[in-house]
Amino acid sequence: MRPDRKKHRLVYNVLGLGVFVVMAFPVYWLLVSAFRPNHEIRSYDQTLWPSSVTLDNFARAVDAPNFWTAIQSSLIICGASVAGAMLIGTIAAFAIGRFDFYGRKPFMTVLILVQLLPPTAMLIPIYVQLNGMGALNEYWGVIVVYLVSVLPFTTWMIRGFVINVPRELEEAAMVDGCTRMGAFWRVIFPLVAPGLAAASIFALITAWNEYLFAYILLQDNDKYTLNVWLMNFTTDRGTDYGALMAASVLIAIPVVVFFMIVQKKMAAGLTSGAVKG
Amino acid sequence: MTAADTKAADPPAAPPQKPRTAAPVPPRGTARPGGTPRPKLPYLLIAPAIVAIGAVFGYPLVKTVIMSFQDMRRAHLWGGTTPPWVGFEQFTNILGDSEFWWVTFRTVLFMIACVTATMGLGLSVALLMQRLSTWVRLLLTGALVAAWAMPLLVATSIFRWLSDSDYGVINSTLSKIPGLDFQGHNWFLDPWQGFTVIGAVVVWGAIPFVVVTLYAALTQVPRELEEAAQLDGAGAFGVFRNVVFPVIKPVFQMVATLSVIWDFNVFGQIFLMRGNKPEPEYELLGLYSFSKAFDSASFSQGTAIALITVLLLSGVAVYYLRQLMKTGEVE
Numbered sequence: 001m002r003p004d005r006k007k008h009r010l011v012y013n014v015l016g017l018g019v020f021v022v023m024a025f026p027v028y029w030l031l032v033s034a035f036r037p038n039h040e041i042r043s044y045d046q047t048l049w050p051s052s053v054t055l056d057n058f059a060r061a062v063d064a065p066n067f068w069t070a071i072q073s074s075l076i077i078c079g080a081s082v083a084g085a086m087l088i089g090t091i092a093a094f095a096i097g098r099f100d101f102y103g104r105k106p107f108m109t110v111l112i113l114v115q116l117l118p119p120t121a122m123l124i125p126i127y128v129q130l131n132g133m134g135a136l137n138e139y140w141g142v143i144v145v146y147l148v149s150v151l152p153f154t155t156w157m158i159r160g161f162v163i164n165v166p167r168e169l170e171e172a173a174m175v176d177g178c179t180r181m182g183a184f185w186r187v188i189f190p191l192v193a194p195g196l197a198a199a200s201i202f203a204l205i206t207a208w209n210e211y212l213f214a215y216i217l218l219q220d221n222d223k224y225t226l227n228v229w230l231m232n233f234t235t236d237r238g239t240d241y242g243a244l245m246a247a248s249v250l251i252a253i254p255v256v257v258f259f260m261i262v263q264k265k266m267a268a269g270l271t272s273g274a275v276k277g
Numbered sequence: 278m279t280a281a282d283t284k285a286a287d288p289p290a291a292p293p294q295k296p297r298t299a300a301p302v303p304p305r306g307t308a309r310p311g312g313t314p315r316p317k318l319p320y321l322l323i324a325p326a327i328v329a330i331g332a333v334f335g336y337p338l339v340k341t342v343i344m345s346f347q348d349m350r351r352a353h354l355w356g357g358t359t360p361p362w363v364g365f366e367q368f369t370n371i372l373g374d375s376e377f378w379w380v381t382f383r384t385v386l387f388m389i390a391c392v393t394a395t396m397g398l399g400l401s402v403a404l405l406m407q408r409l410s411t412w413v414r415l416l417l418t419g420a421l422v423a424a425w426a427m428p429l430l431v432a433t434s435i436f437r438w439l440s441d442s443d444y445g446v447i448n449s450t451l452s453k454i455p456g457l458d459f460q461g462h463n464w465f466l467d468p469w470q471g472f473t474v475i476g477a478v479v480v481w482g483a484i485p486f487v488v489v490t491l492y493a494a495l496t497q498v499p500r501e502l503e504e505a506a507q508l509d510g511a512g513a514f515g516v517f518r519n520v521v522f523p524v525i526k527p528v529f530q531m532v533a534t535l536s537v538i539w540d541f542n543v544f545g546q547i548f549l550m551r552g553n554k555p556e557p558e559y560e561l562l563g564l565y566s567f568s569k570a571f572d573s574a575s576f577s578q579g580t581a582i583a584l585i586t587v588l589l590l591s592g593v594a595v596y597y598l599r600q601l602m603k604t605g606e607v608e
Contacts, residue, residue, distance in 0.1 A: 012409055046449040124341070147333075151326060231553065239437070241441070
């Protein structure tokens with residue numbers, strides 16, 4: 001039995017390494033291509049290892065028109081939409097996590113259902129509506145769309161943290177003379193802070209990676225977000241893959257860093273949101 | 278902008294944990310002692326959320342329905358005039374158009390292929406994860422997390438680069454195999470091949486979520502039960518079918534349902550893969566609606582197609598919701 005098991009383990013490990021290679025290869029290729037000299041990128045025989053490492057691709061990416069305005073747009077749009085979603089989501093999560101009221105269940109059902117709507121179904125009427133209000137090409141139009149897109153999930157996630165806080169803590173604070181809102185800010189808020197952090201970063205990643213609405217709703221080159229700006233490297237004459245990969249690395253860095261920082265918290269947030277009824 | 282865009286953009290449904298034994302679910306603290314003294318407060322608290330969701334989801338949904346019974350074109354958009362009412366004309370036009378049925382057929386086919394591949398591979402990898410040495414498992418987990426964190430746009434760019442006809446590593450690698458010459462091969466001339474590449478991005482991007490979720494579910498399968506079944510002479514497949522799968526079934530169904538919804542709405546991958554101008558033979562329902570609206574400037578046609586898509590998906594959505602209710606997410 002034992003040697004048999006060992007042999008199995010070996011087979012499984014080889015299979016596992018195979019899956020690892022497949023899953024990791026695109027990530028590896030992104031990094032390698034970003035640092036590869038251009039003559040290697042435009043080579044008919046691609047090698048797995050670069051012959052030398054260069055920062056030229058990054059230089060071309062950063063020097064491309066509108067890089068800095070794109071960063072600015074992304075920061076403004078994502079910052080504002082995440083802050084708004086957190087504020088609105090937290091108070092809504094508090095309501096459904098702490099109160100039993102008529103309409104609570106339908107509200108929660110809506111929170112889930114709206115996430116299933118195809119974005120393209122929303123795109124046309126939102127475009128038409130913003131156009132009617134003269135809000136096309138304005139930051140706030142995109143901000144509102146992003147805010148509401150992440151709102152259902154952030155609310156749902158924060159609710160999971162709110163119901164984890166024992167009700168007695170709050171009641172004790174109220175006995176000690178706090179108002180309900182006072183008890184919320186002084187007792188619950190600090191306890192759900194990790195959940196808020198995880199939810200906000202989830203929202204940030206979502207907003208940071210969105211491009212369809214930004215592409216349609218923003219029209220000036222200097223208002224494009226980073227994702228829309230990235231399309232500059234694809235022209236009719238061909239694609240500057242080196243710069244595209246370098247720019248993709250630059251854009252992905254914040255996302256990857258955030259992901260690593262909060263990965264554990266996020267996992268905890270997801271499960272607590274799911275388990276506690 | 279949830280489902281279609283990215284797996285990262287879409288909040289993954291939290292892996293539900295199956296209540297192990299029939300432990301009594303603690304009753305939610307329903308009525309607070311003394312009834313509900315301030316019934317207004319909760320409504321005030323959810324009011325901003327309701328207003329926001331109503332404005333960005335509710336109103337456009339209503340607007341979609343209205344527009345699909347009109348004939349809105351560019352002139353109405355710029356002139357601000359009310360488009361004429363045309364009744365069911367948009368729907369009869371679309372449903373009578375053979376192209377629509379081809380697009381729908383293609384969408385369903387693509388969805389089935391992607392979901393089957395995602396769930397099959399995802400489940401296999403999750404089962405494999407349980408049997409790996411720790412260091413291999415950690416390595417694999419790292420790769421999964423990296424793939425998961427990869428923005429859709431970046432992932433699509435990489436796959437476009439990998440499959441590039443002149444400078445792509447896929448072609449130069451395949452050409453190294455004796456007897457094969459893939460140099461300069463364009464993967465997108467033939468939609469079957471093109472959709473294979475697109476499907477690869479979709480599946481590659483979806484697998485981390487599926488694996489991590491199913492792996493979490495697998496850890497809940499009691500070891501003793503598996504061993505007992507083995508002692509009783511059950512083969513590997515028998516153990517899986519009779520012991521393991523029943524435990525992870527709710528999670529599996531939910532992930533599969535989500536995959537159906539996501540893959541039915543695939544948009545970004547195709548749009549970006551084809552440089553923002555997908556050829557007609559690459560159109561799935563989402564793109565079809567988009568190009569009708571924005572390229573042909575027939576906004577009503579676009580919304581009518583979107584509405585049909587929502588209706589097609591609503592059955593799946595209801596199923597998903599019932600699964601959630603069953604596992605106790607919405608009490």
